Amino acid sequence: MATEDARYRESSQFKQWSFSHSQLAALREDTNAKAVSSISERLSERLVSGTGAPSGATSLPPSNNASNANTPDPEGSSPSLPEFLTAAEESTLVTFYVSELLRAGDHAEFSDEIKATAAVLFRRFYITNSIMTYPPQEMLIVALFFGCKAEGAFPRISDFLKTFQREHPEEILAGEFLLFRGVRFSIDVKHPFRALRGAAMELRSLGDIDSKRIDDAERRARQILRFSPLMTDAYFHYTPSQIMMAALSLADRGLAERLIQATFHYVQPQTESEANTPAASGTSGGDGQRSKPPTEDQATIVGSYIRDRVLGTVEACRDLLHKELPERREHWADRKMYKAHILPLRKKLNKCHDPDRWNLVELQRQTREQAAKKADSDDEGAGGGGRKSVDDDAAVFGGDLSGPAATKRRKVGQVKLEDPFGGAL
Amino acid sequence: MSRRPGAGYYTATAAKPGGGMPLIDKNDMCPVCKMMRYLNPDMEFLINPECYHSMCTGCVNRLFNDGPNQCPYAGCHKTLRRKGFKSAFFGDLAVEREVDLRRRVNSVFNQVEDDFETLRDYNNYLQMVEDLTFDLVNGTETKRREAEAQLLQWEMDHKPDIERNRKAGREAEEQTRRRLQAEQELARQRRIAAIQEQEEEKLALVRNREAVLDSMATGGQRVQLKKRGGVKAADITTAAAASAGSSLLPGSLDVGKLSIRGLKEKKKTAAPEGPYDPFGGYDFVPSRYKVHSGLGHPLLERFEHDRAHVTGGYSLEEFTARAMFEAFAGLGVFIEDEKEVGIGLSAGEVTGMAAGIAATGHVMDPR
Numbered sequence: 139m140a141t142e143d144a145r146y147r148e149s150s151q152f153k154q155w156s157f158s159h160s161q162l163a164a165l166r167e168d169t170n171a172k173a174v175s176s177i178s179e180r181l182s183e184r185l186v187s188g189t190g191a192p193s194g195a196t197s198l199p200p201s202n203n204a205s206n207a208n209t210p211d212p213e214g215s216s217p218s219l220p221e222f223l224t225a226a227e228e229s230t231l232v233t234f235y236v237s238e239l240l241r242a243g244d245h246a247e248f249s250d251e252i253k254a255t256a257a258v259l260f261r262r263f264y265i266t267n268s269i270m271t272y273p274p275q276e277m278l279i280v281a282l283f284f285g286c287k288a289e290g291a292f293p294r295i296s297d298f299l300k301t302f303q304r305e306h307p308e309e310i311l312a313g314e315f316l317l318f319r320g321v322r323f324s325i326d327v328k329h330p331f332r333a334l335r336g337a338a339m340e341l342r343s344l345g346d347i348d349s350k351r352i353d354d355a356e357r358r359a360r361q362i363l364r365f366s367p368l369m370t371d372a373y374f375h376y377t378p379s380q381i382m383m384a385a386l387s388l389a390d391r392g393l394a395e396r397l398i399q400a401t402f403h404y405v406q407p408q409t410e411s412e413a414n415t416p417a418a419s420g421t422s423g424g425d426g427q428r429s430k431p432p433t434e435d436q437a438t439i440v441g442s443y444i445r446d447r448v449l450g451t452v453e454a455c456r457d458l459l460h461k462e463l464p465e466r467r468e469h470w471a472d473r474k475m476y477k478a479h480i481l482p483l484r485k486k487l488n489k490c491h492d493p494d495r496w497n498l499v500e501l502q503r504q505t506r507e508q509a510a511k512k513a514d515s516d517d518e519g520a521g522g523g524g525r526k527s528v529d530d531d532a533a534v535f536g537g538d539l540s541g542p543a544a545t546k547r548r549k550v551g552q553v554k555l556e557d558p559f560g561g562a563l
Numbered sequence: 564m565s566r567r568p569g570a571g572y573y574t575a576t577a578a579k580p581g582g583g584m585p586l587i588d589k590n591d592m593c594p595v596c597k598m599m600r601y602l603n604p605d606m607e608f609l610i611n612p613e614c615y616h617s618m619c620t621g622c623v624n625r626l627f628n629d630g631p632n633q634c635p636y637a638g639c640h641k642t643l644r645r646k647g648f649k650s651a652f653f654g655d656l657a658v659e660r661e662v663d664l665r666r667r668v669n670s671v672f673n674q675v676e677d678d679f680e681t682l683r684d685y686n687n688y689l690q691m692v693e694d695l696t697f698d699l700v701n702g703t704e705t706k707r708r709e710a711e712a713q714l715l716q717w718e719m720d721h722k723p724d725i726e727r728n729r730k731a732g733r734e735a736e737e738q739t740r741r742r743l744q745a746e747q748e749l750a751r752q753r754r755i756a757a758i759q760e761q762e763e764e765k766l767a768l769v770r771n772r773e774a775v776l777d778s779m780a781t782g783g784q785r786v787q788l789k790k791r792g793g794v795k796a797a798d799i800t801t802a803a804a805a806s807a808g809s810s811l812l813p814g815s816l817d818v819g820k821l822s823i824r825g826l827k828e829k830k831k832t833a834a835p836e837g838p839y840d841p842f843g844g845y846d847f848v849p850s851r852y853k854v855h856s857g858l859g860h861p862l863l864e865r866f867e868h869d870r871a872h873v874t875g876g877y878s879l880e881e882f883t884a885r886a887m888f889e890a891f892a893g894l895g896v897f898i899e900d901e902k903e904v905g906i907g908l909s910a911g912e913v914t915g916m917a918a919g920i921a922a923t924g925h926v927m928d929p930r
Contacts, residue, residue, distance in 0.1 A: 141846040146893035158902045335860060336890030339883065343857040377893030401851050401891065439850050444895055451897055
């Protein structure tokens, strides 16, 4: 196993936030289903109690159309329940809001890394949380603020408010811990930007490529990296270096293939000298082979088998990125497109969002009140306090995504304890 | 002082009970012959348990050598005997008297808990004994007499019981004494054994040294020509020969055993352990690329000599190494396959296996 890969496998990006396509889809479906059940429960509670039902929810006609399958509770109060978003619709909306986030980042003149980190954190957040639960319009600003901090830039909250025309710092700060918890405390996002520079260096050192060609390719690839991987699920399915190779391939296919060929150059040697000569003449820098004698290992690290697999993966990633080339920026900002595709979804969202969680400031205030109350009752020595704190731990440390904690959560859920953080969806 | 003054028969003298008792340490003068400690530093006071009147040895010898005589204290009409005198253990004679009385009472009332049917009975008995003792020690004249009579009565009535208990008590005492003795004996033997062991070790050391010296003396000419390693090997062989020879002697077997035991214990403490690895087993040598001086970028060149960057410790090589690492790290990580079936395998390879079972181990459960 290559040492670089071993090191990458230690990152939280690989351990916690990398999924296969089917896993990601299942995760989204699951999140959506949970959100729908919990929100419909809350909405119907409000309808029954008759206090502060969300406007429009009551006036909405009964949703007896095709997507009725989403409403899990058809027998009770279903006539007055709104139609919920599907996982696919949610995904579309998230992508739309990522484009909004990138535009906001451009507006505030943040660096590429900050925008990319914010976008990835935003995407991660809405994998385990539904867009119907927490307001995306607020969360994207939170993500930008958080992304600044994650990338080592520390803007003043007052400046930040001015840039985005907000009034109270609470509006941003309220969602901060929510986001932090939602990304399961892994805030280091590994980006392909520096990798692209490394690739350009490597290409340059090969010596026989026109430097103008490399410069052009790098510029174009960077342009792609700024937009395409963030608008797609590339960060969940591919490693930064693969994304970088795919972007480079989109910019200049020949260069990317050349680089991969130079890296995975190893051929099964007849004799030792024969194996070394092509490497020495062809690729002057891209091999770590000459320092070591060729071994069985070399074949698995830089052999042709792995080269083909890498090429295949890069090709798949390239196809993914191809769907959202930087030219689509205008498409996402287009009014007509917005009216045709996004507006209906947003209207839908306005009706089916979580009534308890939508206002982040209010949510935080309630959370704090509950925490204070809990502290009081703990002083009195209530028996339920200890059990509840266990549940909190599971919630805080992202136990909702691992096996044993999940059973615990289910157990606690039966007891119907109130989770100050809102719990899993 | 809460004690009742001047009621006891022995207090018929001017001396009052408790505080009134003549304290030996306090007044260094014999109350009978008025001899001062100043004149006779060796002066010793004796008392007789009959009346607890203290007097110096001289007076005792003078008055009672010729047989029983009356207490010399004014008003005390007790007849004392020479052999009844003893030196007081306690400075306070009231305490001395109480202890004596208690000893006597205990010798009579020597029942133990096992002799009673219930704990309550035993406690009542103890209470009764204590009451009686108190009457004897602090009671009025009449009470004291009554108590004395009771005591005698009990002694008469329960003579066999008392005798039996006394015997049992003595036996228990004897057992304890024997046990203690046995323990002491064992400890003594251990000490002796340890000393012997030490001496044997010393002896073995001396013997070994002599053997080495002997071997060097005999093989010296030949050894000097050899290299260092050769000397060591020769030493070892000669030492082995010496030990083999000495093992024929009857006493040397112990010596060999001792040294082996010591060796075993030392081996155990030293666990085999490699050098400390600060990176926890990670290899930082790149396997797909090489960081070399040919790597550069036109956009970065200006930073190489930019004061603002270089002064702070910015090193272009570091950036290059990092960029190269990021360009190639994870290139061989195939998330699609690894998240489904595990690291180092491809989905196609494991389709034959029970893929579902394999996947559950690695796939993160979203719930």
